[in-house]
Amino acid sequence: MLDVLALMAPFFGLVALGWIAARRGLLPVDGIGGLMTFVLYFALSALLLRLSAQGRLQAGASATLLLVYAAASLAVMALGLWWARRAGLSRRNGALVALVTAFPNTGFLGLPLLTSLLGPDAAGPVAATLLIDVLVSCSLAMAWAHSHPHPHPGTSAGEPDDLPAHDPGPLAALLSSLKGALRNPLLLAMAIGLAVSALGLSLVKPVDDVLRLLGQASTPAALVTLGAIVARSQMRPGLAVGAVSGVGGAAAGEGARAVAPSLWWLVALKLLVHPALVWLAAALAAELGHALPPLSVLALTLAAALPSAANVSMLAEREGADTAMVARVILWTTAAAVVTLLLWSSVLRVHAAV
Numbered sequence: 074m075l076d077v078l079a080l081m082a083p084f085f086g087l088v089a090l091g092w093i094a095a096r097r098g099l100l101p102v103d104g105i106g107g108l109m110t111f112v113l114y115f116a117l118s119a120l121l122l123r124l125s126a127q128g129r130l131q132a133g134a135s136a137t138l139l140l141v142y143a144a145a146s147l148a149v150m151a152l153g154l155w156w157a158r159r160a161g162l163s164r165r166n167g168a169l170v171a172l173v174t175a176f177p178n179t180g181f182l183g184l185p186l187l188t189s190l191l192g193p194d195a196a197g198p199v200a201a202t203l204l205i206d207v208l209v210s211c212s213l214a215m216a217w218a219h220s221h222p223h224p225h226p227g228t229s230a231g232e233p234d235d236l237p238a239h240d241p242g243p244l245a246a247l248l249s250s251l252k253g254a255l256r257n258p259l260l261l262a263m264a265i266g267l268a269v270s271a272l273g274l275s276l277v278k279p280v281d282d283v284l285r286l287l288g289q290a291s292t293p294a295a296l297v298t299l300g301a302i303v304a305r306s307q308m309r310p311g312l313a314v315g316a317v318s319g320v321g322g323a324a325a326g327e328g329a330r331a332v333a334p335s336l337w338w339l340v341a342l343k344l345l346v347h348p349a350l351v352w353l354a355a356a357l358a359a360e361l362g363h364a365l366p367p368l369s370v371l372a373l374t375l376a377a378a379l380p381s382a383a384n385v386s387m388l389a390e391r392e393g394a395d396t397a398m399v400a401r402v403i404l405w406t407t408a409a410a411v412v413t414l415l416l417w418s419s420v421l422r423v424h425a426a427v
Contacts, residue, residue, distance in 0.1 A: 075416045076425040077190065085411050087293055091300025095308070101119035102308060105301045109384075112295045117180055119287035124196055125266025132197040137363045142373050143205045145350035149175040149342060150210060151222050154217075158337055162395075167395045168218035168387065173402045174342045176206050177379035180259055181299040185292040187375055190418075190425055198372035200263065206382075207254045215250035218392060302383040302406055306400030336398070340405045340425060345412040348378035349379055352421075369423055378417045380406035 094100040100108075124130050139342040153174040157167030177183060179202055186194050200274065254260070271274065355370045365373075381403045417423075 074415060074419050077423060080190055080425040081186065081411065081414065082180065084189075084292075087296035088182070088300040088303075090408065091297035091302075092221055093300070094297070094306045095301040097306035100297075100301050102305050104382060105298065108294070108298045108301065112181070112291065112298050114258045116189050116291035116294050116377060117184070118258045118352055119284040120184070120291045121200060121259055122189075122262040122266040123284040123288055124200070125263045125274070125280065126269040126274075127266075130197045130263060130266070131195065131270070132194055132198045134197045134201045135365070135369075137203055137358055138198060138365055139363065142202050142377070143209055143357050145347060145354045145377060146175045146205055146210050147213075148213065148350050149347045152342055152346065153339065156335070156342075160335065164220075165392060166395045166398070167216045167393055168214040168251050169389045169392065169399055170339065170402075171212060171217070172214035172388070173381045173385045173399050175210050175341075175347065176340050176382045176385055177202070177347075177376055178299065178374055178382045178407075179203055179206060179379060183376050183379045185295065186379075187372060190375070191372055192318050194260065194368060195324040195372040197310065199376050202373065202376045203259060203263075207257050207260055208251065211388075212250040212254050213245060215253075215392075216247035218394075219250070220245075220385040223417060230351075237337065240345040263316040271371070299383050299407075300388070303400075303404055306383070306386040306403060308398065336405065339402050340409060343381055343402070343406050344378060344409055348374045348417055352376040371423060375414065375417060375420060378410070380413055 091100070095105065097100060116395060121130070150171040154167050154170035157170045162170065183199055184196065185200075187199050200306055352370065352374045355365050355373065358365065383403055386396055388398045389396045
């Protein structure tokens with residue numbers, strides 16, 4: 074376990090550095106968006122394009138792997154929606170709660186951490202989870218949020234929603250969400266790299282060198298950005314006020330505090346239940362004659378054990394949902410993941426790759 078802790082410490086140290094820099098004002102809050110753009114559109118995209126062009130992402134990926142991960146993630150989303158319903162949240166907030174409990178921080182934290190922990194061959198299974206998280210989980214969550222009318226400003230809590238002039242319906246909302254997910258820069262980078270590999274082409278040296286240099290910047294930049302995003306979500310929680318139920322600021326704040334003690338359930342759902350369900354789904358697939366390679370099982374399970382993706386808070390902000398609640402889930406899963414990832418590594422008998 075000490076070798077895993079020694080390997081993980083620098084990664085979470087960079088996250089803490091980004092958090093401190095943002096909280097102290099050394100990294101302007103308004104500049105975090107630009108930093109995230111660099112990470113998503115340049116550094117991480119370059120890393121994934123290069124890996125997929127080299128055929129590294131195809132290793133270990135399979136239909137069984139995608140089905141195993143998708144089944145576990147959808148089960149977690151269902152549990153998140155159940156919790157949201159019991160907490161009396163709107164569909165919009167319930168959708169974001171379900172997403173934040175099932176969407177791990179694979180891009181910013183998972184790829185660099187798990188490939189260092191398990192070896193470079195883990196890149197394929199870990200990257201494959203992005204397909205489910207972005208195309209399936211995110212699309213379904215947004216479809217659920219958009220397929221139901223939201224209360225108009227001034228509507229009291231508990232009153233029925235006012236019907237909008239035009240309700241797109243669940244299918245139209247799902248198609249719209251899926252179309253947006255297909256524009257994700259990480260998925261586009263993987264698709265370009267896979268096309269290069271499938272055509273038997275190779276990247277010319279100047280292009281490959283540029284991608285290599287950008288990819289080398291991806292790990293520190295992504296981790297510092299992650300910490301800064303978590304800090305920003307704490308520093309700008311006020312967007313949730315009134316957006317949840319249409320009530321006044323004070324009442325909305327009281328409602329958020331009322332459900333805050335139960336957020337431990339969402340943290341446990343993300344860090345403990347999600348990886349457990351992935352492991353059980355992989356075991357069931359093996360019983361049915363579709364066993365995954367041991368490395369793929371480890372990669373999927375530990376990917377599910379990652380903290381919640383920080384960009385869900387920005388999605389909640391864009392949707393006018395309860396960003397304060399989503400931000401707390403992201404914060405506590407990120408902090409607690411230091412312990413739970415060590416726990417899962419011990420249970421799964423993972424040792425740091427040399």
